[in-house]
Amino acid sequence: METDKVIEDRTLIEGYLEGDTNSFNRLAWKWQDKLYRFSYRYLMNEDDAKEAVQMALIKVYKNLKKLNDPDRFSSWIFQIQVNICKDMLKHPNRKRFVSINREQNNEDGRPISNMERFADEQDLDHDAHRSNIEQIVKNTLSQIPEEQRVVIIMKEYQGLKFKEIAEILECPINTVKSRMYYGLQQMHKILTKLNISREVLFNEM
């Protein structure tokens, strides 16, 4: 799973359990990018993704002492992240962390919704064609059932092995593979309807 094992997770976990807070910070820094990438693909919003990662790391910080087997850490931390993201999608009106320097409110004072933010981003994007494809991909992916979408994100964007995904989601490996297959099938159907063909995708680079 790891290519950037500068310091082993196990060493950092042990350091933290011996009372060194900075060992935990190093562990968090090793993982936050991976967690952020996953959360961003899943929640489709940068601020939400950052908040989700913060929440996951706080949970890890509080519960690390209860993790009996440090070798399970990588699937455990992902499990926590997946559950937090799922929760956030379920409760879109939850309390938010508010950041002073990035406050985003409408004229009437209510926070800007994801869709409004999407629209803004589109206006700002100079490469209209690329952003168009990107938008189609996001929309297509958001129509895929959640359990298939998680697998697609972990496989296509995180590059996890099917075995690793099965461990995170705690389900049989063949279930993971079939969710992946039906998810891609579903995406193919939608993309075909939208006239996104092989040619469009391969020539566009």
Next chain:
Amino acid sequence: MKCNIPIEKLMDYFYGELENEELRDFENHLKTCAECKEELERLEIPSKALQKWEMPESRMNVVFMTEKESFLDRIKQYVPSFEWLRVKPVMKFGYGLAAIFLILSVTNFQFSYNSETGDFTLATSLFSSSGDAQPVEQISNDVLTQQILESQNRVLDMVTQVLSEREQNQNEEFTNALYEWAKNIENERAKELQDFGQQVISVIDPLAQDLNKTKQNVNELIKTADLKKQQ
């Protein structure tokens, strides 16, 4: 599919998770099975499409600190006596603080403090906003380790600095709160003294009048007695 290759096998091949014998067997099968070949080509479309969605460049960095002594804890030490004295402004101040996330931003990073749970987080960027300076593969592992440790130490230094500044702010707030509280007590005492004074006056006044009357009566009695003596 009419072909009896299970979709799990197809997925394994598509994502390069078949090895050795299994891989050879499947490659042989592909040479003769148009159905599987076509299916794999179809799967390439969504897979390729997904790669068109780029990651934004923004990064995040969370720093955890265990606080030595929080402002709230110090307030809590005083809460019993505050309750006893029923000084409302200070209590309100304490409750207000307990319910909010304290978020301060300093140039490139921001931190948040949830005094309800005591969670303290700081977000900053280890990387320049323009993205990574060098691809990781081009740097040797030792150099990379050194660089990462150095930048981590820099962040930790920054955090310590911010925390001590925050501590100072808290001290100021705390002093202000105590001052306010003392002022309130003083005001209340002054008012009580005034009330007491008025009460004393209201008691003393009739008493003084009575005394005067008594005095007059006594004087008259003395006068009468004197007059009787002279007669």
